[in-house]
Amino acid sequence: MTIGIDGGRANFREEGWRDVMVGTLAIYDLAGKRLHTIYIANAPEHGKNEFFKRMTREIGHIKSYYPFAKYIGMSDGAKDHWTFLEDHTDIQVLDFSMPASIWERHQGDVSESRRHRSARAVA
DSSP states (O other): OOOEEEEEEEGGGOOEEEEEEEEEEEEEEEOOOOEEEEEEEEBBSSSSHHHHHHHHHHHHHHHHHHTTTOEEEEEESSSHHHHHHHHHOOOEOTTTOOOOHHHHHHHHHHHHTTEEEEEEHHH
16 A cells, blocks of 8 residues: 655735645555545645544555555655655655655655655665
């Protein structure tokens, strides 16, 4: 089972900046073939609370069917993404596609956990 989350910020002029979030939950068989993917997107919001609530609800639903599966999380270096993934996954994989300038700012945040794995090492 993989759990991926990503997001960005969008400026809505009079309303100001909002967080725009997306997530995936993918189920794989033992041979690594993807069997099903759930795609989640949230309306822009101030903060990420509603998105994380929706993801938590979907993860709980999937875990009720597959309680013994290994759960792998993937995200960029956003600290709140890692906090969320550490609560729901066994292993976290860093998405190195984020720009180097952002990575340098967050390097300390994501390198604190010993469970993080490099996406390059997995590929």
